[in-house]
Amino acid sequence: MASEPRSVTPGRLEPMLPVLLPVVKRRRETGDTVTLALDPGPEGFGFAPGQFNMLTVLGLGEVPISISGDPGDRSRLVHTIRAVGPVTRALCRLTPGATVGVRGPYGTPWPVAGQTGRDILIIAGGLGLAPLRPALCQVLARRREFGAVEVIYGARRPEDLLYREELSRWRGRFDVRVHVTVDAAGADWRGPVGVVTTLIPHARFDPPYTSAFICGPGVMMRFTVGDLLARGVPEERIFVSLERNMQCGLGLCGHCQLGPLFVCKDGPVFSYARVKEWLTLREI
Amino acid sequence: MATGPEPSLRLTLEEFAAFLADVRRLGFTLLGPTLVQGDFVHREIAGVADLPRGVGMVQEAGTFRLVPRGDEALFGYPVGQPSWKPVxxxxxxxxxxxxxxxxxxxxxxxxxxxxxxxxxxxxxCDLAALEVLDRIFLHGPYVDPYYQAQRNTALVVAVNCTVPGGTCFCASLGTGPRAAAGFDVALTEMLTGDGHWFLAEAGSDRGRRLLSELPGRPARPEEEAAASQALAQAAGHMGRSLKTAGLKEDLYARYEHRHWAEVAARCLTCGNCAMVCPTCFCHLVEDSLNLTGDRAERRRIQDVCFTVAHSYIHGGSVRSTPRARYRQWLTHKLATWQDQFGCLDCVGCGRCITWCPVGIDLTAEVTALRVPETPGPAGPEERHDQAGASAG
Structure with missing residues (x-):
């Protein structure tokens, strides 16, 4: 009864089938983190800031990785990957010419468009800057629509900072302020030392008219959200990106559940108002 | 869909056998209950002769036994371990x-x-389970192509339950013991003074066509009444029940209830309940490579939320304690599922109770969880610690 294998184009009907894209550029960001640019072909790859792809190293496995490129540039698909497991280690070792399987984009975006006229706070901890970079690109591309734009970024050590060239480019602009801190540093670090929340008092924003996009380790997001709420930023204008085990990206495999939410399709970006009752429960 | 009350057909055992032969002639692979080495499984069958005869079941929490009924009944039992989910x-x-x-x-x-x-x-109950699975695999933002292809072509012959089991509670959920919809043909098996016969109703055009080709005669009103009475009696003899009114709200308010730790002390986190559940859908996506490194495969494999790996992200598992994992399973089935898919994820089949090796009873746990906690000497944080200790 068996017939011949079929060649098909990936799409809605075969949602588990990745497209194979070549690596065109690899940049080492830090000791364990690499940024890969993939060539999506002539049609390009469209996505919204905050969305993620499922990336496959053939034969090894598949992992969810947020998209880190400029959403205004469809010609390159950019991911920043930290080597923490077998698949991400293999992804970090890939060089131009190698093939990556891609499914996506999946998930909800940072709602940049909905924040016209408001001050924008972009707060990142560690690798959390990777999914926020497309949001900042979009904010800067439509800079006139917003009030103050403040970027607050914390990393463990100076050598763990991502996108260093870009950080200094952003710092050189007069229409965005960039605050960077590290948890620990040597004598050659001239910036502040301390957790991300210590920089919030230095940022200029009008809390009731501010929208915040936050991504980082759980504890960092918890303290940051608490600080912003105490200052009067409305909870429905604080957005967080959450992380869970994801194996399908389609809301079918069941691993990414947070209470009634599937983080892969209802998230990963949520307003704090929507997820607060679930974030305060342990082991949920 | 039926457009009005339709006359049911009364089929003799021979006519029922002819019905099965017709189904196979139409090109269907006929799957039915069989006994293989004393185990109850769904397999391809050739006809009536392959069906277990006179087999009954005793089911209790953690107990399943096949027993002889002493009659010729072909469906004189409720549900065995396998559901239709794997098809x-x-x-x-x-x-x-x-x-x-x-x-x-x-x-x-x-x-x-x-x-x-x-x-x-x-x-x-298993019909209701297929309807629940349809919501996940057919009616969500993504359609599962394999599920869809298999489901769209499948012919469903339901059998109503006149013999409920000790762990059954479909009557309290409104999913049984009589099939209301979702079938092509529904049968009620009757063993009465005038012999062994089936009341057959059509639930689809396909089912209607099939029945119209059979020699059976329309059922008499007293035969319909006898079948209805047998089913009403079954509804009154369920071994368990579950009150669903306000269930979601109650469970949402009980995430820190001390009873979770009590269940966790008994739960082996083996995942049997999720594996026998006719609606649990969690699965792994796994890649493999051959030895020479030139052939890769991706598989979808059934998973259960009772493993530490289920919620693992780099750095550790989100639900590291049995308390958290049992809570995830139960609240997903009875509370969060309602927000996700607009229905309960429980159809009252009782399999999770029967097949739990330590006899954890979903209906009893829910009853215990619905009792509001009186503030005791231990604060919520201390209870967390106790849960952790019982997990270790």
């Missing part, structure tokens, strides 16, 4: 294969080898 959502399925081509790869879908199946003996 549409196989425990393991090959999604694609990859072949290395120099530095690149070529990905192909496996050949299609699906045959239309006819399911014989789908109980009302």
């Amino acid at each position: 549409f959502f196989p425990p393991e399925r090959l999604l694609w294969t990859g072949r290395r081509t120099g530095r690149g790869w070529e990905i192909r879908l496996p050949p299609e080898d699906r045959e239309p199946v006819a399911l014989l003996g789908v109980r009302p």
Whole structure:
């Protein structure tokens, strides 16, 4: 009864089938983190800031990785990957010419468009800057629509900072302020030392008219959200990106559940108002 | 869908056998309950002769036994361990294969080898379970192509339950013991003074056509009444019940209830309950590579939320304690599922109770959880610690 294998184009009907894209550029960001640019072909790859792809190293496995490129540039698909497991280690070792399987984009975006006229706070901890970079690109591309734009970024050590060239480019602009801190540093670090929340008092924003996009380790997001709420930023204008085990990206495999939410399709970006009752429960 | 009350058909055992032969003649692979080495499984059958005869079941929490009934009944039991879920959502399925081509790869879908199946003996609870699975795999933002292909062609022959089991509670959930919808043909098996016969109703045009070709005669009103009475009696003899009014709200308010720790002290986190559940859908996506490194495969494999790996992200598992994992399973079935899919994820089949090796009883746990906690000497934080201790 068996017939011949079929060649098909990936799409809605075969949602588990990745497209194979070549690596065109690899940049080492830090000791364990690499940024890969993939060539999506002539049609390009469209996505919204905050969305993620499922990336496959053939034969090894598949992992969810947020998209880190400029959403205004469809010609390159950019991911920043930290080597923490077998698949991400293999992804970090890939060089131009190698093939990556891609499914996506999946998930909800940072709602940049909905924040016209408001001050924008972009707060990142560690690798959390990777999914926020497309949001900042979009904010800067439509800079006139917003009030103050403040970027607050914390990393463990100076050598763990991502996108260093870009950080200094952003710092050189007069229409965005960039605050960077590290948890620990040597004598050659001239910036502040301390957790991300210590920089919030230095940022200029009008809390009731501010929208915040936050991504980082759980504890960092918890303290940051608490600080912003105490200052009067409305909870429905604080957005967080959450992380869970994801194996399908389609809301079918069941691993990414947070209470009634599937983080892969209802998230990963949520307003704090929507997820607060679930974030305060342990082991949920 | 039926357009009005339709006359049911009365089928003799011989006519029932002819019905099964017709189904197979139409090209369906007929799947039905069989006994293989003393185990109850769904398999391809050739006809009535392959069905277990005179078999009954004793089911209690952690107990399942086949017992002789001393009669000729073909469906004189409620549900066994296997549900129909694996027919549409196989425990393991090959999604694609990859072949290395120099530095690149070529990905192909496996050949299609699906045959239309006819399911014989789908109980009302399992019909309801298929409806729940449809919501997940057919009516969500993404459609599962394999599930869809298999489900669209399947012929469903339901069998109403006149013999409920000790762990059954479909009557309290409104999913049984009589099938209301979702079938092509529904049968009620009757063993009465005037012999062994079946009351057959059509639930679809396909079912109507099938029945119209059979020699059976329309059922008399007293025969319909006898079947209805047998089913009403079954509804009154369920071994368990579950009150659903306000269930979601109650469970949402009980996430820190001390009873979770009590269940966790008994729970082995083996995942049996999720594996026998006719609606649990969690699955792994796993890749593998052959020894020479030029062939890759991706498989979808059934998973359960009772493993530490289920919620693992780099750095550790989100639900590291049995308390958290049992809570995830139960609240997902009875509370969060309602927000996700607009229905309960429980159909009252009782399998999770029967097949739990330590006899954890979903209905009893819910009853205990619905008792509001009186503030005791231990604060919420201390209770957390106790849960952690019982997990270790």
